[in-house]
Amino acid sequence: MIKKYLFPLSFCTLLMACNAMPTSGPSQSSIMGLQNESSTLPVVNVVEIDDNITTTLFNQQQAQSFSQFPQTGRNYFGTVNSGDMLDVMIWEAPPAVLFGSVLNQSGTGSSQLTSLPEQMVSEAGKITIPFLGAVHVRGKTPEQIQREIVNRLKPMANQPQAMVRLVKNNSANVTVLRQGNSIRMPLTAHGERVLDAVAAVGGVSENAEDISVQLTRGSQVKTISLETLAANPQENIVLRSGDVVSLLNNPLSFTALGAVGANKQVKFSAKGLTLAEAIGRMGGLIDTRSDPRGIFVFRYLPFDSLSLTQQNFWASRGYSKGMDVPTVYRMNLLEPKSMFWLQRFPIQNRDIVYVSNAPLAEFQKFLRIIFSISSPVTSTVNSVNNL
Template sequence: MKMKKLTLSLCCLTLAACNSMPTSGPSQSRVMDLQNQNTENLPTVEVVEVEDNVATALFNQQQAQSFSHFANANSYNGAVNVGDTLDVMIWEAAPAVLFGGVLNQSGTGGAQLTSLPEQMVSESGKITIPFLGAISVRGKTPEQIQKDIVRRLSPMANQPQAMVRLVKNNSANVTVLRQGNSIRMPLTAHGERVLDAVAAVGGATENTYDISVQLTRGSEVKTISLEKLASNPTENIKLRSGDVISLLNNPLSFTALGAVGSNREVRFSAKGLTLAEAIGRMGGLIDTRSDPRGVFVFRYLPFEKLNAQDKATWQGRGYGVGMDVPTVYRINLLEPKSLFWLQRFPIQNKDIVYVSNAPLAEFQKFLRIIFSITSPVTSTANSINNLSD
């Protein structure tokens, strides 16, 4: 009788401890309940069910980072602007009237090549030419300036010729930034491209696996991997004046947690990673433990990247510029279409990919605890009964 009471007491204690059994993380239902919690200690969390529209929207957002999506802009054609330095040479055929050398017996000079001092285009867009005064050169190519000078000198000089050369291009350049080395690269009529800027700064000195190239044009900023830029000609677009190219060395990683083959931090290249590839790299789901309905991606979304409607919603919850919105994406792998969604869902730096335990796995864990405790008790009771006999 006493042994029965002891056994019953142990079972009761075990049942009481059921709720405190160690697990690898919250269950699928507990994660889904995050969106319904309104406590002061926990932030409001957006739980998004991944389906066709969500996967397509996230995929399109990533594709929008392509440099080829920049609006077509007129490339630099060699036109002169304020601040540029020009070299002007004028030649007059014999008998030279305006630019001749020593006068001959007829009172005219021989043929002469006259090189004027280098001049910087003034704020008003002009340079000064002898006998012509200030002439406007802003917005004109060197060839157009040459023709303009010859046309205006023709009534005064004998068969004048002019040569105009752009010595220093100060008005049309791009800025190239790299850790330890930054330059201003002047543009030419050749039409420099993004890879020309990367080469001009010395290329990537670190592992190209981690290098991203960021192009800032006006108010638009797009970032792609150096690997993608080098392998896809459509990304190597022509530069325009004022562009800023930055070479970023940012090792990317996500963290794998829960019922997966390996709980660890996983690095990936700047080229990017899909959720399908991420699951493969973390060893897949554990068949005996994982809940295929509970595959989650935990992510902070910058407030600035939300659409207007979502911004208004989160502003009402106290969020604003400079803050990050906690978001959870959930994928149900029991849905056959989810295998397509996995291939379009992009992983971002510092994401947490979590797979919850199946309810049955928790129950089996409970049974193992029960039997590990009661088995020795049962054995002891049998031994006592045998002695009493």
């Protein structure tokens, strides 16, 4: 009877001992079971990584490109608008009869230069010129304003000439923000670009790898790394009036946990990192411990960043605007296509990359402890027998 129940009892004892063994984190099955828990918050979104998920996340990252801004509206071409300061100068050929001085004894007069005080374009888009009155200038370039002034003076003045100069551009400018220094950069007809704004604010003094450039245009906000902006000319787009360029010094990092070469916080540049690169920086997987089916990325997704369909789904589970949805992405490295998915799955700031232990890893750990205890006893007995 003792022998009959000895094996089952021993087996149960082993299983209980394995469950009581120290471990580096939850098992693959317990993480996957999060999606089956009750509807009480927080409900965890468990996502299997496949072609669709990888493509969606990769495209979302690519959408941050400055070149993806809609080509609506128009760039600045040097036109005048309300609030701009203009400098107007008028010449009249001799004899200057309108702007000139009194005629001399021979009945002739010298040419005359008349420099008008600087004027601010009114809210109605007009400036005032002597003998002409109000001149509408809004939406016109300085060259167009010059021609209009000359054409209107010809019936009154002797061969008039005019020069109009935009002294201060108050209506078309870009706000450039950097820690410790911010400026308003006026635009010119040259067509300033994003890197011109970076240079105008004095560039960056920190490590360029940690600098992100954020461009706000209307209601859209996109962010790329300074490295990407400098390396890809198509990202260095022409700025428009009202744009806001922000230089962000935000070192990025993720945390590596579980059956990996080193449990640590890993920093990466603003240029970004893929899951394949992340695993490499963690020191790879531990062959004797890791479960290749249990590569997990833990991440909070802002409710507002989800699609409308996803928002409706998670709203039914108690989430709302301003909340974050805890999400777990699972990668199965036994799937051959996973080698491609690893190269396109983007790591985000403050992610946790966790590798679960293999099912037999805890059992192997238990056996090592048993043998480490029994080995000294066996060694002692052998020594006594050899005496």
